[in-house]
Amino acid sequence: MTFGVRAHDFGRKEAAELASEIARMGATHVQLAPMKALKGFEADSGASNDLSLFMDKDKVLRIRELFTDQGIRISILGCYFNMAHPEPAIREKGIRQxxxxxxxxxxFGTTRVGTxxxxxxxxxxxxxxNNSEEAFEDFYRTLEKLIPVSKVPVTTSFTEGLARKINTTPGWRD
Known part of the structure; x- marks a missing residue:
């Protein structure tokens, strides 16, 4: 049996330390949200939330190698942003990220990105x-901007529906 974990549940660490700790748990897959899990990628690090401003392909490949060397596959990237943020400029920044x-x-070795x-x-x-038609339409307009990028190269975006957020299961609502 193989299993995976969310890297950010282990706290914010250097990539090598994080991969080693996850490997000790026996996990072989990880959801990696760099802004939540890796030191130096904090949203308040001065580089903004645009990963391209402080992460290049060489850095990404090095992170992937550190996890691969520990027998861990980065199965999904986590890129959390508020798809219905009330301030359009902040929402657009999340879309670019x-x-x-x-x-x-x-x-990173995956074709999956989640939010x-x-x-x-x-x-x-x-x-x-959050249960209104207007909130759903704001969310959907944001999602529409992600679809073209999801198609080329072959990548898949996932959206988690959570309790009390937009697009939740009615039984979970308060």
Whole structure:
């Protein structure tokens, strides 16, 4: 049996240390969200949330090699941003970041990039408006901007539906 873990559940670490710790757990697959899991990739590091400004293909290949050397495959990249953020400029920044993750996915050794639907609140918090048609339309317009990048090269984007966020299962709503 093989299993995978979310790298950011281990805290923010250097890539080599993180890969080693995950390998000790016996995991062979990982969801890697660089902005949440890797030191030096913090959103507040001064480089902005645009991964392309501080990560090139050589750096990506080195991170992939560190995980591969520990017997771990980066099965999915996590690129969390609020797809319905109330401020359009912040939402656009997230779209650019996600598009960049899609463009670098193959260098990480995966074709999958995941995110969440988000919330109409800037803090991702629950809000009754998350269940509105307007919130869903904002989310959908954001999703439409990701589809062309998802098609070439062959990559897949995933969106997690979470409780009290947009596009949740009705049974989970408060």
């Amino acid at each position: 996600f598009q960049n993750y899609l463009s670098l996915a193959r260098e 969440e639907t988000g919330s109409v609140r800037s803090d991702y918090g629950p809000d009754p408006r």
